[in-house]
Amino acid sequence: MRILILGGSGFVGRALAHEALAAGHDVTVFNRGQRDPVPGTTTLLGDRLTDGGLAALATGTWDAVVDTWSAQASAVGTAAALLAGRAGHFAYVSSRSVYRWLSTDVLTEDAPLTDLDDPGYAGDKLRGEQATAAFGGPVLFARAGLILGPHEDVxxxxxxxxxxxxxxxxxxxxxxxxxLQYVDARDLARFLLANVGVTGAFNVVSESGHxxxxxxxxxxxxxxxxxxxxxxxxxxxxxxxxxxxxxxxxxxxxxxDSHDFMHRADVSKALAAGLRCRPVxxxxxxxxxxxxxxxxxxxxxxxxxxxxxxxxxxxxxxxx
Structure with a gap:
């Protein structure tokens, strides 16, 4: 496949680039060029928060796009709209923060969501999910929790x-x-690559007690x-x-309650879709x-x- 990663040089995006290359895919990354690129990728430079910052993405087609953005949701919508009709699938690396805090005993993908006007990270992620509607095609939300592994920058x-x-x-x-319940960034990447074409939201973390x-x-x-x-x-x-x-x-x-909300979520849907988590x-x-x-x-x-x-x-x- 031809994969476009919006990001691709930091933590999750870098893991995704490595895993996609290892699987034999053609990988293009779009970012500001502030970190060393993953060898073997094609790098397109731009700043999605500036006027004209997506110019490098004005042409080209891809089988799948993965967006790792975690700030202002408007940037997600702008990119999704620009790529509409030129990519077969859009995956957005979201977060379990989109769920309303302590809203349920067992956190499933159907749990109540946070307020859309939440000014913080949770609201940004939820608004980012909604902004992907501009893509007009199949979209997957990978609602990751705690992400660990090489290149962690938190x-x-x-x-x-x-x-x-x-x-x-x-x-x-x-x-x-x-x-504990977490996901290695490389296992998150493999899940995304294995589910190109799949739609819907998934809690992408290990089983509780992994x-x-x-x-x-x-x-x-x-x-x-x-x-x-x-x-x-x-x-x-x-x-x-x-x-x-x-x-x-x-x-x-x-x-x-806080521990259970973060570390005891139901991940049966992701496991059924192929999520596999490596040993600690x-x-x-x-x-x-x-x-x-x-x-x-x-x-x-x-x-x-x-x-x-x-x-x-x-x-x-x-x-x-």
């Missing part, structure tokens, strides 16, 4: 890997058997050299210290190999806050 798994590599007594947020906090941190500790002494800590003590789940301690949410060890080991290969710091998205617990806060919590 910093969640990279923070844990660096912290564990530093070693010593290390705060581990409990309980150990707390189930990994746990224990298996994730134990594996990460082993992969980074087994330097850390994991000190499993009760969630109530962590919260009482003012530590913020998800941001101060990336990936982790304490047991309760492969995701962790490959991410550490990528981090270790970098000459400097890992790339960090400027539109997302930095994550990770300050050393002083961790030391205080580790006191007897």
């Amino acid at each position: 910093g969640r798994l990279p923070w844990w890997l660096h912290r564990l590599h530093r070693g010593g007594p290390t705060l581990a947020p409990g309980p150990r058997d707390l189930p 990994a746990t906090m224990g298996s994730l941190l134990d594996t990460a500790n082993e992969v980074t050299g087994d330097h850390a002494d994991l000190r499993w800590t009760d969630p109530d003590r962590i919260l009482a210290a003012g530590v913020e789940p998800w941001t101060d301690l990336p990936i982790w949410l304490p047991p309760g 060890r492969e995701t962790v080991a490959d991410t550490w190999a990528w981090l270790s290969s970098l000459p400097g710091a890992a790339p960090q998205r400027t539109d997302r806050p930095s994550v990770g617990l300050e050393p002083a806060a961790e030391e205080k919590l580790l006191l007897p």
